[in-house]
Amino acid sequence: MSVAGQVVGGGIGDILVRQQSGSRLEVGDLLVSEEENSILILEVFGLQYGSQIDGRVQEMMSGVILEEGPPDAEFYEPNFVNYVMARVKALARVNRDLSVNLPKSLPAFFGKLRIISSEDLKFLQGGGRDRIFIGYIRSGSKVIRDAKVWLDARDIFTHHLLIPATTGRGKSNLVKCILYHLLDSSGVGALVLDAHNEYYGLNGEVGLSSHPDARNSLVYYTPTDPPPGSRHLTISLDTIRPDHFEGIVEFSDAQVRTMRKYYSDYRGEWISQIMLTDLSMLGEAESRRDAETRSITMAVLQQKIRQALDLEVDREQNVVVSRHNVFDSVRGGRTADEVVRNIEEGRVVVLDTSKLNDQAELVVGSIIATRILDHYREAKTRGVLRDKPVATIVIEEAPRVIGEEVLQSRTNNIYSTIAREGRKFKVGLTAVTQLSSVIPKAILANMNTKIILGNEMKMERMALIESASQDLSEDDRTIASLDRGEAIITSIFVPFALPIQIPHFEEMAQQRPPPASGTTRVKVF
Amino acid sequence: MKFAHLADVHLGFQKQEPLQEMERRIFEGVVDRCIAEGVDFVLVCGDLFHVNIPDMRVQKIAMKKFRDMHDAGIPVYAVYGSHDFSPTSSSAIDLLEAAGYLNKVTVPSDDGDLIRLNYVQDKNTGARLAGFSGLKAGRDVEYYERLDREYLESADGFRIFLFHGAVGEMLQDEISGESLPLSYMPRGLDYYAGGHLHTFRNRSFSGYENVVYPGTLFAGQTADMEENARGRGRGFVMVDFGDRVERVRFVEAPGCRYEMVDVDADGLASEEAAARIRSMVDSIDPTGKVVILKAYGELGSGRTADIDFSAIRKGLLQGGAYHVMIHRRGLTSKEYKTRGESTGTREEIERRTFQDSIANVRIKRADLTGHRGVDLSTKLLATLRHPRPDNEKKADYERRVTADATSKMGLE
Numbered sequence: 030m031s032v033a034g035q036v037v038g039g040g041i042g043d044i045l046v047r048q049q050s051g052s053r054l055e056v057g058d059l060l061v062s063e064e065e066n067s068i069l070i071l072e073v074f075g076l077q078y079g080s081q082i083d084g085r086v087q088e089m090m091s092g093v094i095l096e097e098g099p100p101d102a103e104f105y106e107p108n109f110v111n112y113v114m115a116r117v118k119a120l121a122r123v124n125r126d127l128s129v130n131l132p133k134s135l136p137a138f139f140g141k142l143r144i145i146s147s148e149d150l151k152f153l154q155g156g157g158r159d160r161i162f163i164g165y166i167r168s169g170s171k172v173i174r175d176a177k178v179w180l181d182a183r184d185i186f187t188h189h190l191l192i193p194a195t196t197g198r199g200k201s202n203l204v205k206c207i208l209y210h211l212l213d214s215s216g217v218g219a220l221v222l223d224a225h226n227e228y229y230g231l232n233g234e235v236g237l238s239s240h241p242d243a244r245n246s247l248v249y250y251t252p253t254d255p256p257p258g259s260r261h262l263t264i265s266l267d268t269i270r271p272d273h274f275e276g277i278v279e280f281s282d283a284q285v286r287t288m289r290k291y292y293s294d295y296r297g298e299w300i301s302q303i304m305l306t307d308l309s310m311l312g313e314a315e316s317r318r319d320a321e322t323r324s325i326t327m328a329v330l331q332q333k334i335r336q337a338l339d340l341e342v343d344r345e346q347n348v349v350v351s352r353h354n355v356f357d358s359v360r361g362g363r364t365a366d367e368v369v370r371n372i373e374e375g376r377v378v379v380l381d382t383s384k385l386n387d388q389a390e391l392v393v394g395s396i397i398a399t400r401i402l403d404h405y406r407e408a409k410t411r412g413v414l415r416d417k418p419v420a421t422i423v424i425e426e427a428p429r430v431i432g433e434e435v436l437q438s439r440t441n442n443i444y445s446t447i448a449r450e451g452r453k454f455k456v457g458l459t460a461v462t463q464l465s466s467v468i469p470k471a472i473l474a475n476m477n478t479k480i481i482l483g484n485e486m487k488m489e490r491m492a493l494i495e496s497a498s499q500d501l502s503e504d505d506r507t508i509a510s511l512d513r514g515e516a517i518i519t520s521i522f523v524p525f526a527l528p529i530q531i532p533h534f535e536e537m538a539q540q541r542p543p544p545a546s547g548t549t550r551v552k553v554f
Numbered sequence: 555m556k557f558a559h560l561a562d563v564h565l566g567f568q569k570q571e572p573l574q575e576m577e578r579r580i581f582e583g584v585v586d587r588c589i590a591e592g593v594d595f596v597l598v599c600g601d602l603f604h605v606n607i608p609d610m611r612v613q614k615i616a617m618k619k620f621r622d623m624h625d626a627g628i629p630v631y632a633v634y635g636s637h638d639f640s641p642t643s644s645s646a647i648d649l650l651e652a653a654g655y656l657n658k659v660t661v662p663s664d665d666g667d668l669i670r671l672n673y674v675q676d677k678n679t680g681a682r683l684a685g686f687s688g689l690k691a692g693r694d695v696e697y698y699e700r701l702d703r704e705y706l707e708s709a710d711g712f713r714i715f716l717f718h719g720a721v722g723e724m725l726q727d728e729i730s731g732e733s734l735p736l737s738y739m740p741r742g743l744d745y746y747a748g749g750h751l752h753t754f755r756n757r758s759f760s761g762y763e764n765v766v767y768p769g770t771l772f773a774g775q776t777a778d779m780e781e782n783a784r785g786r787g788r789g790f791v792m793v794d795f796g797d798r799v800e801r802v803r804f805v806e807a808p809g810c811r812y813e814m815v816d817v818d819a820d821g822l823a824s825e826e827a828a829a830r831i832r833s834m835v836d837s838i839d840p841t842g843k844v845v846i847l848k849a850y851g852e853l854g855s856g857r858t859a860d861i862d863f864s865a866i867r868k869g870l871l872q873g874g875a876y877h878v879m880i881h882r883r884g885l886t887s888k889e890y891k892t893r894g895e896s897t898g899t900r901e902e903i904e905r906r907t908f909q910d911s912i913a914n915v916r917i918k919r920a921d922l923t924g925h926r927g928v929d930l931s932t933k934l935l936a937t938l939r940h941p942r943p944d945n946e947k948k949a950d951y952e953r954r955v956t957a958d959a960t961s962k963m964g965l966e
């Protein structure tokens with residue numbers, strides 16, 4: 030055993046360890062204390078100097094050496110006299126049978142600690158059918174390749190997943206890695222609103238489409254020129270209901286009433302009817318004032334819907350057209366159904382929403398998420414929810430829908446409903462965000478798995494630490510210093526906050542064989 | 555120049571004589587019309603026949619009309635559909651091909667991983683045709699996965715792609731199931747001739763102009779008849795073209811006249827339901843029409859067997875109906891379900907369930923109905939309820955249970 034240090038003092042949560050000279054401890058390093066029937070895993074959260082020599086004397090000596098001293102002046106037994114002290118906290122006790130407890134006792138006084146090895150992390154191993162690989166255990170900046178973290182996908186996605194980080198720290202890379210592994214599992218279906226069109230992998234780039242089973246388990250929708258095997262993201266206007274705008278576009282009461290009226294009069298035609306209404310024809314045989322108010326309401330409503338969905342009115346043909354091809358008055362009648370069905374069959378459905386504006390993207394997600402939640406609610410009533418895979422909605426910049434401000438100023442939207450009560454129905458959110466502090470505490474605390482990437486903003490770190498499933502109060506600095514791809518998983522499904530290194534997607538995907546092709550001949554009739 | 559595009563004729567679907575007659579008439583009428591209009595060629599995009607080898611009567615009808623087209627100098631180009639193809643046995647389509655009345659357009663050449671489809675060129679118009687047949691259960695995806703699209707896209711001239719399958723982008727009222735994305739097909743061709751979806755539709759997408767399904771000519775599944783009765787027009791598609799498609803029009807094929815009698819009997823007593831059906835039936839003029847009587851709902855009391863459907867059918871036919879179809883599967887009775895509370899021993903509950911069920915069976919055999927029927931059922935259940943013990947072979951078990959059951963039914 031190569032000794033890294035020795036316990037010399039402190040107490041629960043802040044144990045003092047003297048570093049063995051030559052072992053260069055880092056913040057975040059994982060240490061192990063071997064005890065009778067278990068091992069104790071500890072983590073370094075602080076480093077400081079220690080010395081046998083009194084402070085004033087040190088300074089004086091330094092002066093002598095710097096100003097007067099011969100170049101080779103040295104302390105007598107320098108390692109003995111001056112050293113590094115590590116502040117460590119116990120993370121977990123792993124018993125012989127690989128069960129894990131929270132540590133309630135201290136390691137033996139003067140006990141020796143060593144650097145962790147993959148052997149010690151055996152309790153994490155094993156990828157079952159619905160388990161997904163998140164990353165490798167990391168000790169400081171050293172990656173322990175043999176210690177892989179696999180989590181139960183059904184658990185983590187039912188209970189919502191939060192991926193917070195400032196820009197460029199690897200959120201998208203992580204989401205891609207997670208989705209890639211989800212393609213192996215039929216226990217979880219995902220709706221991915223891909224605002225940057227960065228997941229599928231177009232033009233020969235490595236992406237989710239590189240997965241060997243992509244043909245069966247990945248469905249990709251894009252508005253124009255879908256690559257072979259993928260689909261047109263065209264949604265018929267008649268799939269949209271007034272409530273799909275709820276909490277996404279702000280409407281006045283009068284506008285909402287008008288929408289409902291049109292919906293009940295014209296059903297699937299309601300949006301076209303509103304858009305095609307000629308304002309001057311409104312309110313004949315009414316008092317002028319009424320007619321005026323109605324026509325103002327209608328004008329504003331038309332404008333809001335036009336903006337939200339990027340619609341245009343073709344006056345000559347008297348039809349409503351969409352600028353990005355996504356909404357259509359004729360085509361795409363089954364698209365939403367298809368998406369929902371695929372998710373309920375455990376597939377990953379990626380929608381390229383890069384050409385849509387914010388509101389349109391959220392409305393599209395809303396149409397589908399609403400249906401899924403409805404179906405799952407109904408399945409629960411009928412007692413068949415068990416047969417369904419977990420469904421998760423992956424959304425970037427989550428505060429757009431679960432931010433404090435939106436939730437206060439508008440009615441609930443489907444995403445916040447899912448965040449609050451989706452768990453009961455096996456529907457969860459996978460929220461990607463740069464800002465966690467603007468998400469209400471109640472929602473944040475309900476997101477039971479957080480994969481925290483680097484974040485230099487104090488306020489963001491505080492929000493995460495306060496809502497974490499483990500005590501991260503000493504990890505503020507650690508989170509601030511996480512490099513690209515380095516993360517901490519805190520979750521009710523892990524025994525302690527796990528420091529991990531997330532793989533680089535391209536490398537990971539390239540290690541797997543490409544989609545099988547041409548190995549078996551098909552007979553063509 | 556123009557061509558006709560047919561699909562889902564489902565010859566041989568109809569099981570009742572008057573409807574078989576109608577099926578024949580409609581098909582013959584359409585072929586005659588194609589000949590009369592002088593089309594340059596005809597496309598048949600799958601499910602010409604309802605099964606791969608229909609009976610002789612049906613084959614004769616097809617032979618005759620395809621010969622007519624042949625004699626009129628009209629080439630026919632076809633792919634198999636999901637119904638008239640079998641991977642293990644032959645198909646009546648092959649017969650038509652052997653006779654020289656029809657050309658299959660799926661002409662693959664083996665090119666390693668990719669499937670290269672060669673165009674078949676129509677001699678008179680120069681149009682090029684290629685396509686895939688439809689396989690059951692989405693198995694044709696494998697074809698499309700490997701299709702050498704570039705090859706088909708690079709050819710010039712007027713190009714048509716024939717296929718049989720549900721394209722996701724073309725779905726409208728169907729319940730969503732497995733479907734093929736349009737992106738699997740070669741881009742930029744002039745016409746995409748589809749089969750499989752049974753109602754007419756015609757749409758264009760970027761890169762895919764004129765994706766068309768003509769729908770069935772008459773019916774290929776029970777629901778089609780009901781849709782006909784509700785006013786759905788059936789027919790085929792006529793396409794005018796030069797260098798490009800000029801016009802696509804749906805040509806309705808005259809079919810039967812229909813009368814739909816839709817009876818919601820939910821909550822009614824069986825006598826009330828019977829009375830309602832009678833009065834609704836009395837209010838229509840069935841002369842020369844196909845009458846579809848659809849009864850559904852859960853009766854509030856009484857049994858479904860109390861409603862004499864055969865008398866209703868007889869009445870309608872006497873009134874001059876061309877044909878009567880009765881759909882009563884959606885009609886249930888409370889009493890049939892069970893008698894509610896499950897009190898008593900298991901044997902008592904089982905007996906009661908048999909009594910209730912047998913009361914709904916309309917057969918006149920004393921040994922199978924009444925208490926004797928219940929006795930027999932109970933005895934049979936006693937034999938059949940035990941699963942195979944671990945130490946018994948499957949074959950032995952089957953033999954023993956069968957022997958036991960037949961002896962109890964007195965059939966040895």
Ligand SMILES: Nc1ncnc2c1ncn2[C@@H]1O[C@H](COP(=O)(O)OP(=O)(O)OP(=O)(O)O)[C@@H](O)[C@H]1O
Pocket residue numbers: 194195196197198199200201202203513514515530531532533534
């Ligand atoms: N685990 C990793 N290992 C190696 N490189 C990584 C890792 N994660 C991310 N990167 C690289 O870092 C860069 C930024 O990553 P990514 O796009 O995932 O960040 P992001 O947090 O999504 O940023 P943004 O806020 O701009 O969306 C990319 O070039 C990516 O390839």
Ligand SMILES: [Mg+2]
Pocket residue numbers: 200201202
């Ligand atoms: Mg990103």
Ligand SMILES: [Mn+2]
Pocket residue numbers: 562564601635637750751774
């Ligand atoms: Mn068919």
